[in-house]
Amino acid sequence: xxxxxxxxxxxxxxxxxxxxxxxxxxxxxxxxxxxxxxxxxxxxxxxxxxxxxxxxxxxxxxxxxxxxxxxxxxxxxxxxxxxxxxxxxxxxxxxxxxxxxxxxxxxxxxxxxxxxxxxxxxxxxxxxxxxxxxxxxxxxxxxxxxxxxxxxxxxxxxxxxxxxxxxxxxxxxxxxxxxxxxxxxxxxxxxxxxxxxxxxxxxxxxxxxxxxxxxxxxxxxxxxxxxxxxxxxxxxxxxxxxxxxxxxxxxxxxxxxxxxxxxxxxxxxxxxxxxxxxxxxxxxxxxxxxxxxxxxxxxxxxxxxxxxxxxxxxxxxxxxxxxxxxxxxxxxxxxxxxxxxxxxxxxxxxxxxxxxxxxxxxxxxxxxxxxxxxxxxxxxxxxx
Amino acid sequence: xxxxxxxxxxxxxxxxxxxxxxxxxxxxxxxxxxxxxxxxxxxxxxxxxxxxxxxxxxxxxxxxxxxxxxxxxxxxxxxxxxxxxxxxxxxxxxxxxxxxxxxxxxxxxxxxxxxxxxxxxxxxxxxxxxxx
Amino acid sequence: xxxxxxxxxxxxxxxxxxxxxxxxxxxxxxxxxxxxxxxxxxxxxxxxxxxxxxxxxxxxxxxxxxxxxxxxxxxxxxxxxxxxxxxxxxxxxxxxxxxxxxxxxxxxxxxxxxxxxxxxxxxxxxxxxxxxxxxxxxxxxxxxxxxxxxxxxxxxxxxxxxxxxxxxxxxxxxxxxxxxxxxxxxxxxxxxxxxxxxxxxxxxxxxxxxxxxxxxxxxxxxxxxxxxxxxxxxxxxxxxxxxxxxxxxxxxxxxxxxxxxxxxxxxxxxxxxxxxxxxxxxxxxxxxxxxxxxxxxxxxxxxxxxxxxxxxxxxxxxxxxxxxxxxxxxxxxxxxxxxxxxxxxxxx
Numbered sequence: 038x039x040x041x042x043x044x045x046x047x048x049x050x051x052x053x054x055x056x057x058x059x060x061x062x063x064x065x066x067x068x069x070x071x072x073x074x075x076x077x078x079x080x081x082x083x084x085x086x087x088x089x090x091x092x093x094x095x096x097x098x099x100x101x102x103x104x105x106x107x108x109x110x111x112x113x114x115x116x117x118x119x120x121x122x123x124x125x126x127x128x129x130x131x132x133x134x135x136x137x138x139x140x141x142x143x144x145x146x147x148x149x150x151x152x153x154x155x156x157x158x159x160x161x162x163x164x165x166x167x168x169x170x171x172x173x174x175x176x177x178x179x180x181x182x183x184x185x186x187x188x189x190x191x192x193x194x195x196x197x198x199x200x201x202x203x204x205x206x207x208x209x210x211x212x213x214x215x216x217x218x219x220x221x222x223x224x225x226x227x228x229x230x231x232x233x234x235x236x237x238x239x240x241x242x243x244x245x246x247x248x249x250x251x252x253x254x255x256x257x258x259x260x261x262x263x264x265x266x267x268x269x270x271x272x273x274x275x276x277x278x279x280x281x282x283x284x285x286x287x288x289x290x291x292x293x294x295x296x297x298x299x300x301x302x303x304x305x306x307x308x309x310x311x312x313x314x315x316x317x318x319x320x321x322x323x324x325x326x327x328x329x330x331x332x333x334x335x336x337x338x339x340x341x342x343x344x345x346x347x348x349x350x351x352x353x354x355x356x357x358x359x360x361x362x363x364x365x366x367x368x369x370x371x372x373x374x375x376x377x378x379x380x381x382x383x384x385x386x387x388x389x390x391x392x393x394x395x396x397x398x399x400x401x402x403x404x405x406x407x408x409x410x411x412x413x414x415x416x417x418x419x420x421x
Numbered sequence: 422x423x424x425x426x427x428x429x430x431x432x433x434x435x436x437x438x439x440x441x442x443x444x445x446x447x448x449x450x451x452x453x454x455x456x457x458x459x460x461x462x463x464x465x466x467x468x469x470x471x472x473x474x475x476x477x478x479x480x481x482x483x484x485x486x487x488x489x490x491x492x493x494x495x496x497x498x499x500x501x502x503x504x505x506x507x508x509x510x511x512x513x514x515x516x517x518x519x520x521x522x523x524x525x526x527x528x529x530x531x532x533x534x535x536x537x538x539x540x541x542x543x544x545x546x547x548x549x550x551x552x553x
Numbered sequence: 554x555x556x557x558x559x560x561x562x563x564x565x566x567x568x569x570x571x572x573x574x575x576x577x578x579x580x581x582x583x584x585x586x587x588x589x590x591x592x593x594x595x596x597x598x599x600x601x602x603x604x605x606x607x608x609x610x611x612x613x614x615x616x617x618x619x620x621x622x623x624x625x626x627x628x629x630x631x632x633x634x635x636x637x638x639x640x641x642x643x644x645x646x647x648x649x650x651x652x653x654x655x656x657x658x659x660x661x662x663x664x665x666x667x668x669x670x671x672x673x674x675x676x677x678x679x680x681x682x683x684x685x686x687x688x689x690x691x692x693x694x695x696x697x698x699x700x701x702x703x704x705x706x707x708x709x710x711x712x713x714x715x716x717x718x719x720x721x722x723x724x725x726x727x728x729x730x731x732x733x734x735x736x737x738x739x740x741x742x743x744x745x746x747x748x749x750x751x752x753x754x755x756x757x758x759x760x761x762x763x764x765x766x767x768x769x770x771x772x773x774x775x776x777x778x779x780x781x782x783x784x785x786x787x788x789x790x791x792x793x794x795x796x797x798x799x800x801x802x803x804x805x806x807x808x809x810x811x812x813x814x815x816x817x818x819x820x821x822x823x824x825x826x827x828x829x830x831x832x833x834x835x836x837x838x839x840x841x842x843x844x845x846x847x848x849x850x851x852x853x854x855x856x857x858x859x860x861x862x863x864x865x866x867x868x869x870x871x872x873x874x875x876x877x878x879x880x881x882x883x884x885x886x887x888x889x890x891x892x893x894x895x896x897x898x899x900x901x
Contacts, residue, residue: 156486163485169430170451171508174532174544175481175488176496183479184498191477191521235496236480284498284508289477435608435649468651490892490899491599512600513566515883529608529649530600541636543604543645553566553877 038135042261042268043418044254045074046380047145051249051368052218059093059149060105062250066373067106067145070252075264080139082113085126085146086372089115091161093152102145117372119165120321122146123251124375124405124414128274130255140256146376147250158246162371165408167282179243179322181283181409183235186324188290190237192339195327197237199342201228203323204241204365206351211362213393218247218368242323247368251377269383272400273306273417275299281411294413295332295406302402302415310334313417314398315356315385317378319406320363326350329404330358352393360385360393375405379416386420423535427542434544437469437527439505450505471527472550473501480516487533499525499547513548526550555680556721556858557714558620559867561613562830563606563692564710564817564877567596569890571705577887578700585705590791594818596885597694597709599893603632604642606711606823607692608649613871614688614713615650617722622651625715626684628658629674631667631822633740633747634694635660646690657684664738665787666848667691668712668822673854675716676725686717693821698746699896706790708818712826712874722867723833723842723858727774731765732852739850749849758851759789763797766845766853774857778802781857782840785811785828787847789819810835817878831874838862 047070049062057065063084071077084102089095099113116126123146130142150158163172166181189195208223223241231240261268277297283289303309310333318333320326327341335356336344344350350358361367361381364374382401384390399420406413432438433451440452444461450469455462478497481488488494495511497519511519512530525547534541570593575582585591597606607630615622628650630642643658661667661674668691675687692711697703737758740747750758763786771777778784784807786794791814798808811828820827825846832842837860844856891897 159483159485167508169426172485173542174496174508174510174546175484175491175494176508177481177483177485179483180479180481180496184477184496187479187521188477232482233480234483236482238479282508284506289498431648435645436651510600513598513883529605529612530598531602531605532600541602541604543649546600551881553564553872553881 040258041271047252054248063147066250066252074254078141083126083129085123119407120371121407122372145252146373148370148372179235182322183238195342200323202346207363207365211366244364244369247370249370273302275301275415292332292410298413298415306417316402318404378403440464476500524550556724558717559614559618559715563610594708610711610713616871617867618715625652627687629671631661631671664849668826669846669854691822691826695821706819710820710823722864726857729770735851762853766855770855787825788814791815834873
């Protein structure tokens with residue numbers, strides 16, 4: 038297996054991009070990435086996209102996106118794993134390069150979510166749940182995560198304030214990120230006053246609906262070393278699935294797919310979680326970040342809430358999480374999220390993160406998951 | 422047109438039919454192709470009693486399409502007395518008053534309809550087991 | 554022997570008071586309360602309809618019958634509010650209780666008499682030996698036009714009876730029907746609300762047919778009112794059944810246990826069957842019960858049952874009607890009622 042490196046990232050400003058189409062934002066991210074990588078070469082392209090079909094009435098992105106880029110003959114494929122589509126697209130690009138099938142593989146994640154109404158978007162997102170045994174009965178994603186939050190509160194005494202601490206921290210970080218959809222600070226009072234969506238989760242506990250795209254260029258470590266820019270080495274990749282329906286799990290507070298994908302990635306990198314300096318994780322809801330902290334092994338089960346409110350995960354904490362602002366503040370264009378997490382990790386490792394730059398970091402972890410953690414993909418990135 | 426998908430699940434949705442592994446006796450609801458505990462593909466169909474308790478729950482205040490007229494409504498994972506856990510609406514109650522561990526009982530209810538001219542979909546819901 | 558092996562009922566938890574309806578329409582509540590002996594009525598939840606009430610009542614009947622639902626060879630659902638204009642309610646019920654696929658089913662309609670029509674057919678079917686058990690249900694989520702007198706009474710509920718030939722809780726002694734073509738109440742196709750003949754629904758309709766059926770069955774069996782422990786009449790309101798009972802020579806002790814309309818409303822096809830179920834809830838072995846339905850259009854079915862020993866063994870296996878009627882009620886205001894009953898115009 039060949040060693041892997043990231044030589045380019047491309048990220049655009051996210052938000053409600055009324056004037057831009059899915060194909061436009063995907064192409065923008067790709068060309069920003071090519072510019073950053075200093076190359077035009079694309080041997081293959083993987084496209085992370087959850088539901089072009091439902092959000093835009095458009096499938097077949099493997100033809101659409103290269104075509105719009107003016108590079109219609111690029112071998113491309115779309116990768117779908119609900120909200121983990123982006124991370125899976127990066128992983129698939131890595132497989133292309135590691136195996137020797139391609140030398141330059143670009144992964145682009147894209148989701149254009151505002152072409153349909155909020156109700157329709159809620160429906161499209163709910164297709165990541167078990168349609169026949171969850172969505173059919175009227176449960177929503179906020180509802181599924183609310184049940185996890187309720188169970189976490191019941192079992193571990195996790196508090197409203199601890200949930201809010203995740204939101205406050207991520208919005209603070211996002212306020213320092215010019216690409217974020219909501220780059221402003223939020224107070225605990227604002228969280229408490231936001232409307233209840235699904236008890237105990239309020240509107241400000243939830244990640245938003247976002248249009249966005251992101252891209253990363255993967256090549257071999259040898260190729261990367263020829264370039265001027267400092268390459269970022271991908272030392273670990275992990276990937277796992279879990280039951281699609283939350284009710285099928287013996288313990289709904291155990292994110293097995295996250296645990297397994299993390300352990301696999303750490304093992305491949307020859308590291309333990311203690312060797313990781315920071316993480317970008319899938320905070321689709323405030324409770325998710327708390328539970329992911331536990332699943333990563335950063336804290337023991339039940340201690341994620343307290344760790345968050347104690348400042349463990351802040352920019353100046355011992356284990357900074359979501360310096361980008363996370364899904365909460367940066368936005369959550371589902372198929373793009375996993376790719377954008379890698380972009381942030383690379384930005385941090387390169388020392389290019391400006392006001393939100395973390396100090397003394399060499400190793401970062403990204404964790405991206407689909408649905409109620411029915412799938413999860415983890416990457417470990419390092420500077421040498 | 423959701424008719425075939427709806428119709429296919431009727432035995433489970435109407436009658437709570439579950440699959441019990443003949444080898445390790447684990448009960449799956451809905452059924453799985455092979456037993457998640459022991460891998461056996463030898464099952465017998467059993468009918469769940471419809472009695473259980475709330476394992477966790479929430480109140481849906483912003484509903485998906487087709488459920489808007491029901492908000493706010495209770496939704497929870499009901500742990501059946503036989504073991505399996507079922508995601509379902511909790512109806513006929515003040516959802517604010519629901520608590521983890523509350524005893525629940527199956528009722529047959531309308532879930533949603535496919536517009537005003539389409540098929541009406543029925544299935545299990547749960548209600549507090551208050552003896553009515 | 555032919556008769557009932559199990560019975561069960563279902564009443565929605567929601568209620569609206571007569572005052573609440575009268576307030577909205579500027580009507581005088583005491584007129585309805587005193588004049589029609591109506592205080593409140595049941596309202597189906599948005600996720601309830603004739604099919605769900607039928608299923609939940611039938612499942613209660615099964616708890617008392619203690620039979621294999623696959624042995625039920627016929628299912629009849631009488632209602633004027635079947636969820637579909639075309640597509641049987643009976644298939645939904647049969648599937649949900651586990652009676653499919655070897656089962657005969659039909660949806661019946663005869664205004665408020667559809668429930669006892671099903672009972673009549675089911676009893677005769679098991680009597681003939683064609684099927685071991687037959688299930689008959691009277692269920693409705695009836696609607697009165699907003700502001701109309703019927704709005705104060707149109708309620709929701711269901712009663713289900715499993716008929717068989719052994720292990721009976723009540724044995725059928727006799728039946729009689731009385732029917733003419735009398736258009737006192739109707740609902741035309743594609744119309745949401747029924748229309749009625751006002752005072753014409755009284756003497757030439759309800760009273761003529763109910764007394765006709767009672768006189769006929771008493772004559773046929775050579776019995777008199779005081780031979781019966783209990784009597785149940787169709788109850789479109791709280792006034793008609795009391796008037797007809799007195800006119801026929803029945804006493805309060807006989808009709809009160811089955812008189813539900815003052816706090817339940819008129820459950821149409823479920824009305825007299827539910828009154829009968831409430832009576833079975835308290836009857837002792839060896840007691841004679843007279844049941845008379847009435848359906849506009851118009852006709853009455855009369856039945857005489859005699860309870861057996863088994864009634865005491867089975868009655869606690871499912872919720873009693875009075876428990877469903879009097880406990881855990883949730884009162885709603887007219888706005889919620891209008892939303893539940895889809896009286897508010899909303900986009901599709």
